[in-house]
Amino acid sequence: MDLPETVDASDSWQNSVRKLIGSDKVTVHHWRIEPTQAGPLAHTRRSMSAHTDGTHLPRPPDYVALGCISPPSFGGATFLLDGHDLIPKLRVGMAAALREPRWYWRLPGADRTRLAAPRAVLAEFGRIRWWRFALWPVDGVQESVADELDTILIQQQPSVKVEWTSQCALLFDNARMLHGREAFDGSRVLRRAHLWVN
Template identity: 30%
Template sequence: MPSLHAAVPAADDEFTPGALGGGELERAAAVLRERGSVRLGRLGGRGDVLGTAGQLMSPLWQHRDADPDGLTVIRDTGRHEGRPGFAGLGRGDLAPHTECAQLLHPPRLLLLACARTADAGGESLLVDGRAVLAELADSHPAALEALSAPRAAYFGGADGHFAPVLESLPHGRWRLRLRQDSLARFSQEADAHLPALRRAVERNTTRLLLAGGQGLVLDNHRVLHGRTSFVGERLLLRALGQPDPRLALEPGFPAPWSRPSPADAEVAEVAVGRG
């Protein structure tokens, strides 16, 4: 079951492109800091997605598969099924992961916008790393120790690198990095604790079926994302980038045993009350 502070804010906490441009950016930023994600609505097309990404990201990040404007079309291409690193361009299950985990510095923000729904399936899977950290710290401290070692995992191919799965940062903050395919290999110590990690990920997975015109902005250093298999012509638009300074995102996310700032705590109380 998802935790109380699941990775999906309440449905009535949706932000529209007009609202973000009309003074709601500060509140959206507080929700993002508290929950690790922001829900979007009334996205009318590619222009709205680009405009919203421009409000939240500075600059946009050019992915390998992106179009010249920086957006990537996520759909079944018919050419990528089964290829390591290209599962998102098929129609099969996609395990929760960090976008671009193989890079030294993965992009901080990920925007996903639904342009066309599937005929069946295609639910988004979201996992709050803060809840995973809480479960491991509480029930599997040895797993947390092994998974936070500097060389706990190797992500990527020949140009990849070693990194912790859960990285301890200064000031009581953490960063999550994970992928669950053949481009992730783990140290002997970390490998022994993968069952505990996978159980924590599964228990804290939230499912969300995006309708056309709906979207999500995720803190890619905190929230894992994935997808269930689907039938039909599902199509999403994706933007990646670094957070605009106005969002005031500190590195990583606060440990579950940390106290939020008064402003963010107030936003959290309002969001829980609405849910």
């Protein structure tokens, strides 16, 4: 996709997103702003494995927007992996297991034993839902498939790597791209927005 050189800062968020994604693909009916606290791992300086946001939700966000308020003194790059590049690397039996709607995800919050309804990792239209940290495997087969998938993700080269600078922003397809981060030193402040489109 060809991105515009700039997006007018005076434009509304809706118009900016329409320009980036394509006006024929975005219909905004309602924008709901609900400030939420990020999970405990987000408040560490550790690396974060490749994942999609909202694995526990019936419908995870279609897009994720990240904006940098304050970059770290060292490290902290965000990387993106293309999930569509990942699917051909899966064994046939592994892909079939990931398409079964029997994967449980922990709900965010202090009580990490509460689970969302089971969903497929690989869903229709190539949608991907994954975060090993939030997964609750139901048996040894799922544990093995999850470990194998994480190994593939670790070995995959990033499609995009963003070294954060102040006022830098990133918008990506959460149904296709998995994202993660490198460990960092110092303070790193990002703002995140989840976007759902029709």
